[in-house]
Amino acid sequence: MCQVFISADPHLYESRARSVRLHGVATSIKLENLFWQVLLEIAQRDGMSVPQLCTKLYDELVQDRGEVDNFASFLRVCCGRYMALQLSGGIPQDASIPISSLNARRVLETEGRAGQCLTQARRTAA
Numbered sequence: 001m002c003q004v005f006i007s008a009d010p011h012l013y014e015s016r017a018r019s020v021r022l023h024g025v026a027t028s029i030k031l032e033n034l035f036w037q038v039l040l041e042i043a044q045r046d047g048m049s050v051p052q053l054c055t056k057l058y059d060e061l062v063q064d065r066g067e068v069d070n071f072a073s074f075l076r077v078c079c080g081r082y083m084a085l086q087l088s089g090g091i092p093q094d095a096s097i098p099i100s101s102l103n104a105r106r107v108l109e110t111e112g113r114a115g116q117c118l119t120q121a122r123r124t125a126a
Helices: 002-006 033-045 050-065 071-087 104-109 111-125
Strands: 015-022 025-032
Touching (some): 015 033, 015 050, 025 033, 025 071, 033 071, 050 071, 071 111, 104 111
Antiparallel strands (some): 015 025
């Protein structure tokens, strides 16, 4: 089992800090390279740079929640949800389809499907 995970390219789990300006204020965000790659894919789908995506996510999070306690963790969760929603069919695998063109309600309706598929696969394997 562990070989599946330990065979990952070490470059993917190396951390890298990037300086991002959020409304003119420079802030440093430290994430593993895998997360930077996923953020780049998300940003490119909607014609943005990673800093632009980070600013947009930050602004919308502040608007919805008021404060941001751990923005780096939030970005990691965004990446995980993006990949899970692709697996569930909520977000198309075709990266030429902008996320902004999708109906958020319909995308989120698929969120439970990935977990259901995993549970069913576990039952089948047992």
